[in-house]
Amino acid sequence: MIEIDSITKRYGETAVVDSVSMTIAPHTITVIVGTSGSGKTTLMRMINRLVEPTSGTILIDGADNRSIPGYELRRRIGYAIQGHGLFPHRTVAENIATVPTLLGWEKSRIAAKVKELLSLFQLDPAAFGPRYPHELSGGQQQRVGVARALAAEPNILLMDEPFGALDPVIRAKAQDDLLAIQKHFGTTIVLVTHDMEEAFHLADRIAVMDKGRIVQYAAPEEMLVNPATDFVETLIGAGERPFRLLSIGAVADAAEAGEAEGEPIAAASSQRDALSALLWSGREALPVVGADGARLGRVTLAGLARRAARPQ
Amino acid sequence: MKRLLPNLLRLAALLVLIAFLVQPALFEPLLKPLVQANAPAVYNQGSLLSLTLSHLATVFAATLAATVVAVGLAILVTRPIGAEFLPLSRSLVNIGQTFPPVAVLALAVPAVGFGEKPTLIALFLYGLLPIFENAMTGLSTLPPAVTEAARGTGMTAWQRLTRVELPLALPVILAGIRLSVVISLATATIGSTVAAKTLGEVIIAGLQSNNLAFVLQGGLVVAVLAVLIYDGFSALERVLSRRAGRV
Numbered sequence: 001m002i003e004i005d006s007i008t009k010r011y012g013e014t015a016v017v018d019s020v021s022m023t024i025a026p027h028t029i030t031v032i033v034g035t036s037g038s039g040k041t042t043l044m045r046m047i048n049r050l051v052e053p054t055s056g057t058i059l060i061d062g063a064d065n066r067s068i069p070g071y072e073l074r075r076r077i078g079y080a081i082q083g084h085g086l087f088p089h090r091t092v093a094e095n096i097a098t099v100p101t102l103l104g105w106e107k108s109r110i111a112a113k114v115k116e117l118l119s120l121f122q123l124d125p126a127a128f129g130p131r132y133p134h135e136l137s138g139g140q141q142q143r144v145g146v147a148r149a150l151a152a153e154p155n156i157l158l159m160d161e162p163f164g165a166l167d168p169v170i171r172a173k174a175q176d177d178l179l180a181i182q183k184h185f186g187t188t189i190v191l192v193t194h195d196m197e198e199a200f201h202l203a204d205r206i207a208v209m210d211k212g213r214i215v216q217y218a219a220p221e222e223m224l225v226n227p228a229t230d231f232v233e234t235l236i237g238a239g240e241r242p243f244r245l246l247s248i249g250a251v252a253d254a255a256e257a258g259e260a261e262g263e264p265i266a267a268a269s270s271q272r273d274a275l276s277a278l279l280w281s282g283r284e285a286l287p288v289v290g291a292d293g294a295r296l297g298r299v300t301l302a303g304l305a306r307r308a309a310r311p312q
Numbered sequence: 313m314k315r316l317l318p319n320l321l322r323l324a325a326l327l328v329l330i331a332f333l334v335q336p337a338l339f340e341p342l343l344k345p346l347v348q349a350n351a352p353a354v355y356n357q358g359s360l361l362s363l364t365l366s367h368l369a370t371v372f373a374a375t376l377a378a379t380v381v382a383v384g385l386a387i388l389v390t391r392p393i394g395a396e397f398l399p400l401s402r403s404l405v406n407i408g409q410t411f412p413p414v415a416v417l418a419l420a421v422p423a424v425g426f427g428e429k430p431t432l433i434a435l436f437l438y439g440l441l442p443i444f445e446n447a448m449t450g451l452s453t454l455p456p457a458v459t460e461a462a463r464g465t466g467m468t469a470w471q472r473l474t475r476v477e478l479p480l481a482l483p484v485i486l487a488g489i490r491l492s493v494v495i496s497l498a499t500a501t502i503g504s505t506v507a508a509k510t511l512g513e514v515i516i517a518g519l520q521s522n523n524l525a526f527v528l529q530g531g532l533v534v535a536v537l538a539v540l541i542y543d544g545f546s547a548l549e550r551v552l553s554r555r556a557g558r559v
Binding site for chain 2: 048050071072073074075076079081082083084085086087088089098099102132145148
């Protein structure tokens with residue numbers, strides 16, 4: 001749990017972050033969105049004290065984050081950034097081993113962890129471990145960057161626009177990987193982005209920042225239905241609302257009893273994907289299948305349309 | 313294959329140089345046409361090999377000292393705590409560069425006496441600037457994402473310097489050392505005017521006795537050394553920057 005209490009950061013006269021308070025529940029993904037210069041990155045960087053606040057406190061699991069030296073704090077908190085920031089003179093394996101090495105883990109434990117993480121991110125340890133970062137593709141570098149952030153098994157992972165430099169195809173894959181990883185480790189993730197699509201796809205809770213203040217901190221559904229200010233509404237994009245609503249829900253929740261013809265849709269994919277498949281195939285209904293291939297019923301255009309409507 | 317010919321030439325130059333230093337008499341027929349009758353064609357007032365080694369030792373010692381001081385200063389002024397010393401450090405190394413080595417020798421002799429010492433001082437001062445400027449560049453132009461990641465992973469200031477910043481700046485620092493070494497190799501010859509044992513002795517002996525062969529062999533040995541050492545450093549830099557993914 002991260003408890004941020006009236007935290008403020010001033011550079012000279014301007015308050016970049018202005019008296020922000022929020023509580024981030026453990027094992028959730030919180031996405032901080034806002035335009036550039038809204039203070040979202042500064043807010044996140046105060047959690048691991050890459051930026052020292054002017055006033056206010058941040059408690060991590062009840063302990064003030066200033067009770068230990070900054071570098072020790074940062075070894076306990078994973079940190080992944082845009083453009084990955086891999087050390088170019090170190091191999092992939094050495095990069096991932098950075099924090100465990102700083103913590104003085106035994107060699108065998110580090111080697112096992114590196115291997116585990118590389119496999120988890122679908123990179124063959126034998127092939128990729130000894131390579132240098134510049135020999136990898138952008139998507140692979142980004143995965144190694146996240147693997148490095150997770151190497152010391154942190155409870156908290158901070159991510160600063162981690163997928164910003166990726167092309168759309170790889171980005172979607174990286175986001176899904178992140179969701180899977182979060183389920184796997186139960187890590188508390190705080191992610192900063194200016195991409196609303198990304199925010200709605202990943203977040204359990206979204207915090208919208210504007211001019212150093214949090215204007216709304218709510219679950220995605222809540223934010224769609226009741227945007228706190230015009231700014232939030234603009235950010236969401238009024239024309240996107242029904243589709244964003246569908247993108248939050250899984251097909252499994254929209255499944256109805258009955259049979260249907262056509263290419264089946266995975267229960268885990270989003271209702272937005274299902275709508276897209278329905279419209280493209282020109283059908284009224286498509287079958288839904290579970291991860292094991294079992295039929296779970298069908299999803300219909302009419303059903304999705306009801307779900308996309310403004311909740312009363 | 314593209315590098316084969318230059319490398320063969322370098323190897324040949326090295327072999328000829330070694331042969332000349334160990335057995336200078338073999339080259340007498342080549343140098344004979346350059347001297348008047350009866351004058352010696354090959355330097356005969358001491359061992360060329362020992363002069364070369366002492367020349368190299370002087371350059372090595374001066375460059376090592378200049379590297380330690382210049383890199384140390386560059387590290388200091390690129391830390392937040394030492395940033396205010398940047399103008400002062402720049403002025404100091406610039407004075408070292410603008411002060412002619414001959415003048416340094418003239419001033420140093422009364423203070424420390426004849427021999428190696430004044431030469432070491434002159435070369436040290438003269439060699440500071442290129443190393444300092446390159447170390448500054450190397451340490452202040454690191455990719456921001458990498459330095460950010462070094463902090464974010466919980467490295468202390470010392471760990472960031474030794475594990476990330478210096479290794480990444482190394483190719484650029486080496487380029488500065490390379491320039492400094494080559495300048496020092498040439499400049500060291502004037503040390504012989506104040507009794508330092510360098511290849512300058514051969515050149516000065518040639519000038520005094522109007523012996524073109526002496527001047528030529530002193531000069532050529534220094535030139536070949538400079539070219540080989542320059543190429544050696546360049547190759548090392550290439551290997552390091554390729555490893556660092558900076559090419």
